[in-house]
Amino acid sequence: MQLGEGVEWALHAVVVLAVVPSDSTLPAARLAEYHGVPPAYLAKHLQALSQAGIVESVAGRRGGYRLARPAAAITVLDVVQAVEGSAPAFRCTEIRQRGPAAVASREYRAPCSITKVMRAAEAAWREQLASVSVLDLVIEVAGAASPVAIRKSSAWMQEVVR
Amino acid sequence: MQLGEGVEWALHAVVVLAVVPSDSTLPAARLAEYHGVPPAYLAKHLQALSQAGIVESVAGRRGGYRLARPAAAITVLDVVQAVEGSAPAFRCTEIRQRGPAAVASREYRAPCSITKVMRAAEAAWREQLASVSVLDLVIEVAGAASPVAIRKSSAWMQEVVR
DNA sequence: GTCCCTATACTCGGATAGCAAGTGTCCGAGTATAGGCGG
DNA sequence: CCGCCTATACTCGGACACTTGCTATCCGAGTATAGGGAC
Numbered sequence: 001m002q003l004g005e006g007v008e009w010a011l012h013a014v015v016v017l018a019v020v021p022s023d024s025t026l027p028a029a030r031l032a033e034y035h036g037v038p039p040a041y042l043a044k045h046l047q048a049l050s051q052a053g054i055v056e057s058v059a060g061r062r063g064g065y066r067l068a069r070p071a072a073a074i075t076v077l078d079v080v081q082a083v084e085g086s087a088p089a090f091r092c093t094e095i096r097q098r099g100p101a102a103v104a105s106r107e108y109r110a111p112c113s114i115t116k117v118m119r120a121a122e123a124a125w126r127e128q129l130a131s132v133s134v135l136d137l138v139i140e141v142a143g144a145a146s147p148v149a150i151r152k153s154s155a156w157m158q159e160v161v162r
Numbered sequence: 163m164q165l166g167e168g169v170e171w172a173l174h175a176v177v178v179l180a181v182v183p184s185d186s187t188l189p190a191a192r193l194a195e196y197h198g199v200p201p202a203y204l205a206k207h208l209q210a211l212s213q214a215g216i217v218e219s220v221a222g223r224r225g226g227y228r229l230a231r232p233a234a235a236i237t238v239l240d241v242v243q244a245v246e247g248s249a250p251a252f253r254c255t256e257i258r259q260r261g262p263a264a265v266a267s268r269e270y271r272a273p274c275s276i277t278k279v280m281r282a283a284e285a286a287w288r289e290q291l292a293s294v295s296v297l298d299l300v301i302e303v304a305g306a307a308s309p310v311a312i313r314k315s316s317a318w319m320q321e322v323v324r
Numbered sequence: 325g326t327c328c329c330t331a332t333a334c335t336c337g338g339a340t341a342g343c344a345a346g347t348g349t350c351c352g353a354g355t356a357t358a359g360g361c362g363g
Numbered sequence: 364c365c366g367c368c369t370a371t372a373c374t375c376g377g378a379c380a381c382t383t384g385c386t387a388t389c390c391g392a393g394t395a396t397a398g399g400g401a402c
Contacts, residue, residue, distance in 0.1 A: 002384090025374095028374085043376085057374085059374055059376095060372095060374060060375090061373050062374085063374040064374075064375090065375090
């Protein structure tokens with residue numbers, strides 16, 4: 001099992017967007033530059049966030065991205081599912097209904113026990129991610145970062161935000 | 163994110179092996195036949211289980227696979243990690259240390275907050291899977307299956323177990 | 325009748341192709357801006 | 364001086380190649396067995 005690299009980028013991008021004034025925008029190219037990642041590919045993931053209603057895009061000369069909702073109303077799970085999809089990681093193909101020991105389909109009314117366990121684990125995973133908002137992340141990041149790093153980031157943001 | 167199909171097969175296979183008498187073995191081909199899956203491919207995943215010490219292989223004329231430990235001492239997490247690997251699903255590439263706002267590496271002593279959240283969620287996932295043993299699965303499956311299905315499976319097993 | 329030897333058939337194990345999804349990139353459609361022009 | 368119009372430059376959005384890892388398969392190495400032969 002492996003999450004796409006875009007998940008990491010999207011989470012960092014959302015944290016940065018959370019500190020952008022709500023009446024301004026930040027172009028995808030600036031976000032990519034800030035994180036040192038390929039601009040075109042990050043744009044692809046930002047599209048996913050846009051379609052999920054997490055960020056909103058502003059077109060035109062002074063366009064860019066901004067959060068569509070307050071940071072406190074966006075969970076980490078929202079971001080992860082927007083990029084990675086919301087399909088379960090465990091795929092049950094009902095192999096218990098195949099092979100020589102299979103019986104009529106109507107006999108399998110109870111859900112597959114194995115699937116139940118896997119689904120429960122995924123639910124716990126999602127619950128953890130849903131318990132943390134983007135605002136929580138911003139507070140956490142700001143608290144853990146060194147003063148010099150915060151100063152440098154602020155200076156950069158003053159530079160690019162319009 | 164998506165788990166490999168082999169995880170499902172391995173879990174079902176382990177459940178079947180759990181009801182095989184401990185002095186007998188079940189060849190991979192029979193397991194594949196029971197579940198209606200490609201024999202060669204299932205064998206590949208059984209190798210992974212073997213290397214992880216979950217099942218043990220017996221070579222030769224009357225060889226096959228059997229559990230290497232009591233079913234109660236094997237967790238679902240053991241099986242999943244044996245097949246899928248134990249690497250974290252979320253990959254942190256430390257992109258916070260890149261780009262124009264980066265500072266000296268020694269300033270990033272605190273772990274990445276985003277990574278912490280993702281790791282915590284994965285820990286919850288693993289905890290759930292570790293709380294269920296293969297024996298639990300067997301009991302659950304046996305309790306949920308219809309009587310006719312159990313009879314048919316037992317008959318098949320009497321046939322193939324040697 | 326018993327023991328040993330050999331040939332056999334069956335098992336696992338790793339090395340080998342094919343394919344789908346993630347990765348990475350590009351160019352076109354659309355829009356707010358900025359400057360110039362006319363009134 | 365003010366308002367309008369047009370050209371521009373910049374933005375997002377979706378369509379297009381490429382690489383990695385999952386899917387699927389095969390054949391070779393090794394071993395316990397079963398049968399036959401010798402004692």
